[in-house]
Amino acid sequence: xxxxxxxxxxVSALITYIVFKPLWINHKRNKTKARxxxxxxxxxxxxxxxxxxxxxxxxxxxxxxxxxxxxEEKKFFGFEGIKITxxxxxxxxxxxxxxxxxxxxxxxxxxxxxxxxxxxxVTKHETRDEAGILQSKPRVLSGESWELGKVIxxxxxxxxxxxxxxxxxxxxxxxxxxxxxxxTGVANGxxxxxxxxxxxWSKVLSKEFEQLQRDARRGEDSLxxxxxxxxxxxxxxxxxxxxxERPKEMKKEHSKLYDQxxxxxxxxxxxx
Ligand SMILES: [Zn+2]
Numbered sequence: 001x002x003x004x005x006x007x008x009x010x011v012s013a014l015i016t017y018i019v020f021k022p023l024w025i026n027h028k029r030n031k032t033k034a035r036x037x038x039x040x041x042x043x044x045x046x047x048x049x050x051x052x053x054x055x056x057x058x059x060x061x062x063x064x065x066x067x068x069x070x071x072e073e074k075k076f077f078g079f080e081g082i083k084i085t086x087x088x089x090x091x092x093x094x095x096x097x098x099x100x101x102x103x104x105x106x107x108x109x110x111x112x113x114x115x116x117x118x119x120x121x122v123t124k125h126e127t128r129d130e131a132g133i134l135q136s137k138p139r140v141l142s143g144e145s146w147e148l149g150k151v152i153x154x155x156x157x158x159x160x161x162x163x164x165x166x167x168x169x170x171x172x173x174x175x176x177x178x179x180x181x182x183x184t185g186v187a188n189g190x191x192x193x194x195x196x197x198x199x200x201w202s203k204v205l206s207k208e209f210e211q212l213q214r215d216a217r218r219g220e221d222s223l224x225x226x227x228x229x230x231x232x233x234x235x236x237x238x239x240x241x242x243x244x245e246r247p248k249e250m251k252k253e254h255s256k257l258y259d260q261x262x263x264x265x266x267x268x269x270x271x272x
Contacts (some may be wrong), residue, residue, distance in 0.1 A: 002121065003014065004060055004087075009182065018030070021043065023053050029041065029069050029107075030253040032068050032069050032072050033065035033068055033238045035068055035070060037064045037067075037068065037131060038086075040086060041067075041090050041183055043087065043092060043219045044086065044087050045047055045090065048087070048094075048121060048159060048162050048163060049091065049094045049162050049165075049220075050163065050165055051165045051272065052094065054272050055167060055272050056272070059101055060216055062101050062102070062247070063094060063097055063098065063101060066097035066100050066101070066105060066107075067090065067093045067094055067097050069098055069105075069107055070093045070096060071093050071251065072092070073107055074093075074107075074108075074111060074113065074114055075112065075113045075114070075271045076088065076089055076092075076113070076116060077113055077114070077115050077116065078116050078120055079115060079116065079117050079121075080117050080118055080121070081118065082116055082118045083088050083118060086121070088116055088155055088158075091158065091159055092116075092158055092172055093112065094138065094162070095158070095161070095162055095170065095171055095173060095176070096108070096176045098244060099173065099176050099177065099240070100178060100264065101266065101267050102265075102266035102267055103265070103266050106183075108179045108180075108183075110147065110148070110149055110179070110182065110183065110184065110198045111149055111150065111151060111153075111179055112120075112149040112258065113149060113150045114150070114151050114152075114153065115150060115151070115152040116152075116153055116154075116155050116158075117152070117154050117155065118154070118156060119142075119154050119155070119156040119157070120140050120142050120154050120156075121138065121140070121152065121154060122138050122141075123130065123138070123139055123141055123142055123144060123152075124137070124138060124139070125134045125137050125138070125139040129131070138141065138258055142154040142155075142156075142157035143157065143158075143172070143173045143174060143175040143177070144175065144248055145175040145178035145179050145182065147182045151175050151176070151177065151179065152171065152175075153171060154171065156267035158171055158172050161173070165245055166221065166245055167196060167246075168224075168225070168241060168242045168246045169224065169241060169245070170241045170244065170245055172238075173239050173240055173241050173244055173245075174238065174240070175235045175237075177236060177237040177240035177241075178233065178237050181193075181226060181233055181236055181237070187233040188232055189198040189205060189209070189231075189232030189233050189236040190205075190232070190236075191236070191264070193264065194263065194264075197260075197263065197264075199214075200260065201260055201264075203233065204256045204257055204260045205232070205236065205239075205257070205260065206232075207256075207265050208224075208235070208239070208254060208256075208257045209228075209232055209235045212226065212228050212229045212235065213229040215229070216229040218231070223242060223246065223249055223250060223253055223254065224239060224242055225241075225253075238250040239261060239263065240265075241258060243258065243262075243265065244267065244269050247269040247270040247272075248267075248270050249267070250270075258270070
């Protein structure tokens with residue numbers, strides 16, 4: 001075989017792969033969505049996800065279908081003695097998939113694995129001191145989202161976050177909002193947005209972020225946790241928690257921010 005023939009064979013195989021891969025993934029996902037939803041998983045939703053049955057019926061169905069795909073594609077790993085059960089997988093997937101409803105779901109394409117710890121875990125955080133020397137400090141966290149394929153969660157906090165669904169704190173929503181943000185390549189509080197909405201998004205979110213920074217500096221109470229004042233990426237993650245968990249208050253007190261998030265997430269939790 002001539003080298004030219006081999007090259008053209010490789011190129012055409014590559015083109016076929018690029019063209020057909022998304023279609024094949026879509027086909028596989030549709031088949032997964034059509035599977036019956038296990039009865040036991042329904043009990044888990046009832047027990048651990050109290051908001052589930054207050055959502056409109058079409059969204060309940062969508063969430064169950066997304067959950068089936070999510071659990072088919074993502075791998076869970078337990079650390080510090082925790083055994084991965086269906087309760088852990090379903091409870092976390094249901095919250096993660098909440099962020100995909102009504103949107104063109106790509107199921108967190110960069111994410112491969114979810115690491116579960118029984119409770120808060122310690123990671124090393126590297127910062128530079130005033131002299132520019134790299135310092136490694138331990139940090140206790142309930143969740144962490146990595147750009148390279150993994151999310152780390154405390155099971156205790158993930159379950160608590162789902163069950164107290166109106167306190168405005170939800171570690172799973174927080175970390176998966178980071179995943180959406182990281183899809184663009186850099187976490188900066190600006191995930192992939194609808195056409196022509198970037199300017200309005202950045203105007204509204206910058207203004208709200210600056211307000212939260214002022215509140216945090218003055219020690220004033222705010223609906224959004226002051227942790228959101230750390231940087232724009234944390235602001236988007238914290239605002240997402242409040243959007244899903246305290247939507248009525250957000251709509252009242254931060255209506256423009258609510259509108260932006262409603263347009264991004266394509267749902268209106270204030271009426272659930
Ligand atoms: Zn964060």
